[in-house]
Amino acid sequence: MHLHKYEKVWLTFGMASLVIFLLVIGFAAFWKGTHPQSHLETIDQNNVEAHDSFKPENLGLTEVADGKYKVNMVASAFNYDFGVDKDEKPVKTIRVPQGSTVLFTITSKDVVHGFQVAGTNVNMMVEPGHISRYEAVMKNKGEFTIVCNEYCGIGHHQMFGKVEVY
Amino acid sequence: MDGTENNLRLFPKKDARLYMSFMYVTFVSLLVGGLMGLLQTFVRSGKFTLPFNINYYTILTVHGVILGLVLTTFFIIGFQFALMGKTVGISDKQRNVGWISFWMMLVGTVMAAVTILVGQANVLYTFYAPLAAHPAFYIGLALVIVGSWISAFTNFRQLYVWKKAHKGEKSPLLAFMVIINMLMWVIASLGVAVSVVIQFIPWSLGYTETINVLVSRTLFWYFGHPLVYFWLLPAYMAWYAIIPKIIGGKLFSDSLARLAFILLLLFSIPVGFHHQLTEPGIDPTWKFIQVVLTMMVVVPSLMTAFSIFATFEITGRKKGFSSLFGWFKKLPWGDVRFFAPFVGMVAFIPGGIGGIINASHQMNALVHNTIWVTGHFHLTVATAVLLTYFGIAYWLVPHLTGRRLTKQINKLGIIQTIIWAVGMTIMSTAMHIQGLLGGPRRSAYSEYAGGAQVDTWVGYQLAQAVGGTILFIGILLMIYIFIKLTFFAPRGVEEFPIAAEDENAQVTPKILENWYLWVGITIALIAFAYTIPMIDIIKHSPPGSVPFKWPIGRM
Structure with a gap:
């Protein structure tokens, strides 16, 4: 040819x-x-509390070492569960100091969700029966919106949170 | 081949009626789906709420299903039937089978559309499990797919019969291209058909309790990416074999065109993981392997770009324009059959670049599921592909109805193309920027947790409503043009512009038509890319998921 x-x-x-x-x-x-986020661990989505990371007392932000944090979360239609604060009120904002390394771990109790911290590289699919996990360094100060970016039902756009880097 | 004479010979009425039926569904879909798109941009502007309690996700589902699956599939099958009829002919029996295919697809479409409109299938066109729509939605989809297969096998039969009557001759180029596209379609849609028939239908009817979510998603995307090439290849058919005739030239190279189509067949299917890059449960090495296979599409794309511009230049130079770019100025800019597809080609440049970014493994995390992606495919399918379809319709519809594309309609077509280009530039650019800033796709209006970041998104959503409005005006104009060409344009013979080969063109190598070889390599590549990861996914499956109806508003 x-x-x-x-x-x-x-x-x-x-x-x-x-x-x-x-x-x-x-x-x-x-x-x-x-x-990209490719965590391979599975879980029984009907009993996520059985997994250590998703026990109610382990949800939300924990400092594991100096400047190192982990955030455990459970997604369900149409809410992110970041645990509760001292007054037993649901946490809606995750606050970490600038430059900290944060390991985000999340699973779903029901349908497929998304988890994106808009303006950062943290962007993952959240699927029932699977655990998603991504570590990021929060380099920039500011408020970052957490959005569910995979359609999960008619309340999809009401599913959000916030990360504040101070 | 007696090229020109055949180009001017109208189809028998019986044949034209079949091909035209697909066009009617195409343009009705354009109006319905386009209206939904307009409403979406209004809702997302934050200045408008839908009347009568209509849910945003209902119109979003209609928009995706009607434009992404129905308009495209009906146009493609109708156009390809016309190409086959023109190049290899159709028998009475084949035509009857074509009608069965048409009606099956139409019944399936109506079933799915009604289910969506009554709010029983707010699952979007990707229908990700475990969101559970009414079974009628899945059964409707299955009918559309099976109906399209009937067309595919009719096309295979048409070429087979022609080949038997023309021993030793190479198949006509356009017939060859149709067969490639249909082979790809059948091999790819097997994945979604298996998922719908074996997983979704029994599960939604309650015969099986649970569904394997990751398997269903993987089967969907095994189909989902070749789906976009199924839309694109008919546009390539026009770019390779129709546009040269419209600008007064010849085919650039028969064998190169065939080779490009073969490469597109090989590298269209084993690539679905690039839609699943941020998903858990899939090994990142296999994701990367499929990213590499995805990028192979760059090769036939570069070949296509070269061929098209070479045709433009050679044609212009034959007409005597010798300066470096003189030939470019003298292209038939006033002929909408050329102008609309040309604007589509231009849109395909940023569209293709965006596609490379999306499929770039880790770079995907920045844009995955943001409205950047929506901006991307409105450049590719909704501009490059759609404007080429319009460019085809300007001559195909009058050829089928025995009318003429008049000067006045041609002018309206030029205006339509400009409106489209302006509206899409505004809407798609706003989408791309908002996506880079993290704004999500597939979401009704929301201010989320508030703050500066969300405020910047809202501004771009207003711009999208402006672009969307301009595009909808373009749709209304296109519908007007379609009605004119179908019922009111003066009677006459509009050319079916198929380009001829150059008299001293080189012989096309026989190997390019060795179907066993190319289908064999296609299957081998699919087996390579999918077998091990699929076994991994199934072996490490979590418990299955029960149907979830309430999140989509079903009781």
Whole structure:
């Protein structure tokens, strides 16, 4: 089959760019550990409290070491459960100091949800029977909206929270 | 082939009626689905609430199903039947089977549409389990898919019969392209058909208690990405084999066009994980492998871009324009059959770049499920593909109704294209920016927890309502043009513009038509990309999920 000389040049240039591009994202993923959220642990969605992370007393923000935090959450239509504060009121805002490393762990009790801290790289699907987990460094100060970004029913847009980095 | 003469010969009435039936459904869908889109942008502007207690997610489901599945599938099948009829012919029996396919798809569409409209299927067009719609919704979808398969097998039969009568000849290029698209469609839609028939229907009827959510999602996206190439390939058919004729040129290269289509078949299916990049339960190495396979589509895309612009230049130079870009200025800008698809091609440049970003493994996390994605596919399917479909309709509809595309209608078409380009530039740009700022897709108006971040989103949502309104005006104009071309344009013969090969074109290698080879490689690639991860997903399954009806407002 005949290829025009210019087409050969064009395709060679295109394919070479493609190879470089794939090497870059492959290097970032496998050597720098920037894979997208792909946690493989499963759970019984009908009994999430049986898992240590999702016991009512373990929900919400916990400082595990200096500058290191974890946030455990349970999603259900149409709410994120971040645990309760000292007055037994449901927590709606997660407050962490700037520069802290936060491990977000979440599962769903019912349907598929999303969990995105808008304006950061924290963006994951939340599915019944699976645990999603993603660690991020909160580099910038400010208020970041947590949105459910996968359709979960007619109250979907009322499912939100907030992360405050101070 | 006696190219020009065949291009001007109208179809027998019986054949034209079948092809036209698909066009009627296409343009009714455009009006209904477009109206829903307009209402969505209004609701998201925060200045408007829907009357009569209509739910936002009902109209969102209608918009996605009617435009993404119904308009596209009906247009594609109608157009492809016309291409097959023109290039290889149709027998009485084949035409009758075509009618069975049409009615089956229409019954399925009406079933699904009614179920959605009465609020029993607020599940959006992706119908993710364990949200449970009324069984009629899934049964309707199954009928549409099976109906489309009947068309596919009719097309296979049409080429087979032609080949037997034309021993040793290569198949006509457009017939070859139709068969590639239909092969891809059948292989891909097997996934969603298995999911709907084996998982969803028994589960929604209560025969099985639970559903495996991740398996259903994986089967959906095994289908979901080739679905977008199923929309795109008919546009490519026009770009490769129709536009050259409209601008007064010849095919650039028969064999290159076939090779591009084969590569699109090979790399369209084993790639569904790039829609599931942020999901738990799938090994990231397999996600990356499918990302690499996804990016292979860059090769046929670059080939296509080269071919198209080479055709433009060669045609212009043959007409005697010798300056570096003189040929470009002299393209037939005033001919809507060229202008509308051309604007579509331009939109495909940012559309394709956005697609590369979306499928880029970790980069996806920045835009996944944000309204950036909505902005992306409104450039690809709702501009590149749709404007090319319109570009086809301007000559196909009058060819089928025995009328002419008049100067006046041509002018209206040019205006329609400009309106579309303006409206989409506003809407899609606003969507892209809002998405980068984290604004979610598929959501009714909400101020969430308030604050500065949400305030910036609302401004872009207003811009989307402005763009959406302009687009809806474009839809009304297109419907007017369709009615004119169908019922009122002056009688005559509109050309069915199929480009001919150059007299001294090189011989197309026989291997390009070795169906066993290409289908075999397709299946091997699918088996490679899916077998191990699918076994992993099934082996490490959590308990299944019962149906959830109340979240979508079902009692």
